[in-house]
Amino acid sequence: MNQAQQAPATRVLRATRQRAAVSALLDRLDDFRSAQDIHEELRRVGDGIGLTTVYRTLQSLADAGEVDVLRTGTGEAVYRRCASAEHHHHLVCRRCGATVEIEGPAVETWAQRIAEQHGFSELSHTAEIFGLCRECSATT
Template identity: 70%
Template sequence: MTTSERPTTAVPGLRSTKQRTAVSKLLDSLGEFRSAQELHEELRKRGEGIGLTTVYRTLQSLADAGEVDVLRTDSGEAIYLRCSQHHHHHLVCRGCGRTVEVEGPAVEKWADRVAAENGFVEVSHTVEIFGTCRECAAGSGSAKNGKAQPS
């Protein structure tokens, strides 16, 4: 299911509210990780009367339901992105925050092999790759404060 196919008003197990719908729709329209404060600011610009605490709670509920991915910035701040539902990894620019979903069959095989070699079963993993995008490397990227970093 792509993000455009995912319902924005109803998340299984979560009560549908006007605020949750507004946050979900905003997340659907973005293509990079954003902090709760950035999301709150954008919602206010769009005329949504929603408090910052409600944004935080909504994001946590969506993260718990697997509806958004969460990374930490170099300052420890949580940043959020609505991604596809299938297992994937992220390639994240340290300069501008640009994010690309990537498949990692080699990572999957490696994780399974390492787990099996060490007697582990039912394993899961998270892999985020951080670097500098072409635009930032060329000096034309729009570096943001609170750049995404490995946590």
């Protein structure tokens, strides 16, 4: 995983049964999950939503700023509803996917300073940190 997207919440989404099911599942999850993982979990609990609908729903939730999106090292998009609506970063376990939201004032200050040194303005950035969580480190 190596790239995140945090979109500003600007769109109002139409309420549908499918969106409600995907949204409710995301509310129960603590880590980033792929569309396929979400689809499989929905099927497991008896919700017959098609994979294409899951993809579209996740994209609309991401576009509305209701979920964060990371790209894995293989380019796969993974999704998570974060507790913070403000700009933030993530610590993500490479093995189990456990995720911790972090604020990064030092990163923000560094990005602003570097941008100013090179004459850049209207900044945006993503910074995610990947490693092994405490539990996974203990089992290696």
